[in-house]
Amino acid sequence: xxxxxxxxxxxxxxxxxxxxxxxxxxxxxxxxxxxxxxxxxxxxxxxxxxxxxxxxxxxxxxxxxxxxxxxxxxxxxxxxxxxxxxxxxxxxxxxxxxxxxxxxxxxxxxxxxxxxxxxxxxxxxxxxxxxxxxxxxxxxxxxxxxxxxxxxxxxxxxxxxxxxxxxxxxxxxxxxxxxxxxxxxxxxxxxxxxxxxxxxxxxxxxxxxxxxxxxxxxxxxxxxxxxxxxxxxxxxxxxxxxxxxxxxxxxxxxxxxxxxxxxxxxxxxxxxxxxxxxxxxxxxxxxxxxxxxxxxxxxxxxxxxxxxxxxxxxxxxxxxxxxxxxxxxxxxxxxxxxxxxxxxxxxxxxxxxxxxxxxxxxxxxxxxxxxxxxxxxxxxxxxxxxxxxxxxxxxxxxx
Numbered sequence: 001x002x003x004x005x006x007x008x009x010x011x012x013x014x015x016x017x018x019x020x021x022x023x024x025x026x027x028x029x030x031x032x033x034x035x036x037x038x039x040x041x042x043x044x045x046x047x048x049x050x051x052x053x054x055x056x057x058x059x060x061x062x063x064x065x066x067x068x069x070x071x072x073x074x075x076x077x078x079x080x081x082x083x084x085x086x087x088x089x090x091x092x093x094x095x096x097x098x099x100x101x102x103x104x105x106x107x108x109x110x111x112x113x114x115x116x117x118x119x120x121x122x123x124x125x126x127x128x129x130x131x132x133x134x135x136x137x138x139x140x141x142x143x144x145x146x147x148x149x150x151x152x153x154x155x156x157x158x159x160x161x162x163x164x165x166x167x168x169x170x171x172x173x174x175x176x177x178x179x180x181x182x183x184x185x186x187x188x189x190x191x192x193x194x195x196x197x198x199x200x201x202x203x204x205x206x207x208x209x210x211x212x213x214x215x216x217x218x219x220x221x222x223x224x225x226x227x228x229x230x231x232x233x234x235x236x237x238x239x240x241x242x243x244x245x246x247x248x249x250x251x252x253x254x255x256x257x258x259x260x261x262x263x264x265x266x267x268x269x270x271x272x273x274x275x276x277x278x279x280x281x282x283x284x285x286x287x288x289x290x291x292x293x294x295x296x297x298x299x300x301x302x303x304x305x306x307x308x309x310x311x312x313x314x315x316x317x318x319x320x321x322x323x324x325x326x327x328x329x330x331x332x333x334x335x336x337x338x339x340x341x342x343x344x345x346x347x348x349x350x351x352x353x354x355x356x357x358x359x360x361x362x363x364x365x366x367x368x369x370x371x372x373x374x375x376x377x378x379x380x381x382x383x384x385x386x387x388x389x390x391x392x393x394x395x396x397x398x399x
Contacts, residue, residue, distance in 0.1 A: 028103035031077035034110045040071035045117045045364045046241045048220050052110050053156060057117040057241070066092040066114055078102060085112075092151055115153055117364065118145060119242055121396040125188075125195045127154070128181045131162070136172040138162040139180045141195060141216065157240060159221040164232055165212050168202055178214035178374070187390065189252040189343040194392035197374040199258055199284070201385040203268035210264040213378020214389065217371040219306060233309030233379055239293060239367035244398040245356055246292060246368065249322040249348040251394045253372075254332045254340040255286045258384030261377065274382050284384035285330045287373040288348070289313075289323035290396065295367040296360075305367070309379035312369065319366065320352035329376070343392065370396065 034054055037047065043062035048055040063069050069091045074082060079102025085095065091114040098109045120143050127142050139162070143155040160179035162171070171177040178200050181193045188194040197214025209232055220237040261274040261284050273282045291312060295305040298317040302308075307315050324346060332340045356366065372391050375383025 028101070029077055029079045030101050030103050030106055032080050032099040032101040032106045032108040033077045034074050034097065034099060034112075035077065036075035037112070038073040038075070039069070048156070048240075050156070050220070050222070052108060054110055054112045055156060056112075056114045058114060060116045060118070062116070063091075063114075066090075066116075069114060083107070084109075094153070113153060115145075115155070117241070117243075119240065119244075119368075120145065120155070120157075121244075121398060123370075123394040123396075124191055125181070125193055125392055125394075126191050128193060129154075130174065133166050135166050135169045136176065137174060138166060138171055138177040139174045141181070157218050158216055159219050159236075160214075160216045161212060161221055161232065161236070163221050164235060165200070165202075168212075170200070170202070178212045179216055182390070189390075189392035191392075194390050195372070197372055197389040197391070199374045199378065199383045199385055199387040201268075209381045210268040211375070211378070211381045211383050211385065213373050213375035213381075213383050213387075215371070215373040215378060216391075218369050232381075236309040236312075236379065237304070237306040238291070238308065238312045238371065239295065239306045239369035241295060241364035242292070242366055242368040243361055243364050245361070246290065246320070246322070246350050246396055246398050248350065248397040249288075249290045249370065249394070250346070250397060251288060251348070252343040252345050252392045253286070253288060254343050254390045255329070255374075256334070256338075256340050256386075256388050257284045257286075257331045258375075258386035258388070259284065261375075261382050261384055263382065274377070276377075283330055284387045285376050286324065286387070286389045287371060287376040287378070288329070288346070288389075288391070289321060290348070290350070290368060290370045291318055292320045292350070292352075292356075292366055292368050293317040294319055294354075294360075294365065296365050298367075307369065312371065312379070319354040319356060320350045322348040322350045324348060340390075343390070368396070370394070 043059045046057040067090045070089050080099050083100045084098035095112045100107050127144050129140050130137050131140050141158045145153045162177045162179050174180045182188050185192050199213045202212050260282050262270045263272045263274050265271050275282050294317045299305040332344050334340045374387045374389040
C-alpha cells in the first residue's frame, strides 16, 4: 500500500518537476559579455579577450589607418545585444562597445582595441592601472605605444595571478596581492615604479592551492571554462606571437628568498619540505626567463596556441630559452638588516634547441613568453611565503 502511494505521489510530482525545469531553462540570460570578435579579413594575428577589455592584433597595414573598419562581428553571451558603439567604425583609438543582457537588467561596457602588431621589446614598468572588485583593488601593468600619427594605445600584454587571488578575499589593497607596483620611488631601479612579486600564503581557502606566488608574464590569465581555484595552471596562458629572433634578456632585479619550500595538504597545513629535483635544494628561488615557442605546434599538441603552467618549461613546442641559473636566483646581496637594497643587472643569452624558419617567423608562427615569479615552482603552488622579487628595466634584445 505504501509503495502504491509513493508511486502515485511521484507520478503527480513528475509533470510539476518537468514544468519547473522548463521554466528555469527558459529564464533570460543575465550575462552581457563579448565572447569573440571576427573581422572580414584573415588578418588577425592574436586576440586577448578579458572581462571588459578586448585587444585584437592585426597584420600591419591591413586596414590602413584603422579609422573605418567595417563588417566586424561580435559573438555575445546568449541573447545579449549591443546597445552602443556598433555604429562607429573608428578603431584607431580605444573603442567602447556596450552590451545588454538578454533579461535587460545588466549592462557591460567593453573597451575594444584593434592594433597593428607592434610588439614592444623594452619594459620599464612605469604604467599601472587599478582593477577594482567587490573584494578589493589590485594593480595591473601595461605598456604604452604610440603610432606614426601620434595616437597612444595602452597595451595590456602583461598578466598576473592577481585576478585569481582576489577570489580569496585576502586582498583589500594593491600591496596585499602577490603582484603590485613599488610603493616608493626609492624602491625602483629607475623611474617612478618597478614591479614587486611576493609569495603569499592562502591556506585552506585555496582549495588545494595553499600558496600564491607573485608572478607577471606576457600572456593572459583567464578563468574561462575552468575552475580557477582548482585549475590555476590552466589559467596561465603564456606567450604572444612574435616575429623577431631574440638574442638576450636583460633585466635589473633584486630578490629575497622566504626560505624553505614547504609542502601543504588540502587544509593548508605543512606536511613536509620539497626538494628540487634539479639541484637537490629545498630553498625557494626566483624565476626569470623567456621562452620562444612554435605556436602552431603548440596548437597541434594542446589545441591552443599558447603554453600554460604545466607546459611552459617542458613543451616540445619550445625552440629557445633564456633563463636565470646562477646563485643570485636564491637571493641578491643584502644590507646589515637583511634587506636587498641594491638592484643587480643580468644578461641572459638565448640558447636554441631548434632552428627558426624565417618564413614562418614573418607570419608570426612563433611566440615569446617572458616570465617573472617570486617562487620558481609557484605554478605548482610550491614556494616559501615571503619570497620577494623586484624587477625593473627589462630589455628583450633581438637580432
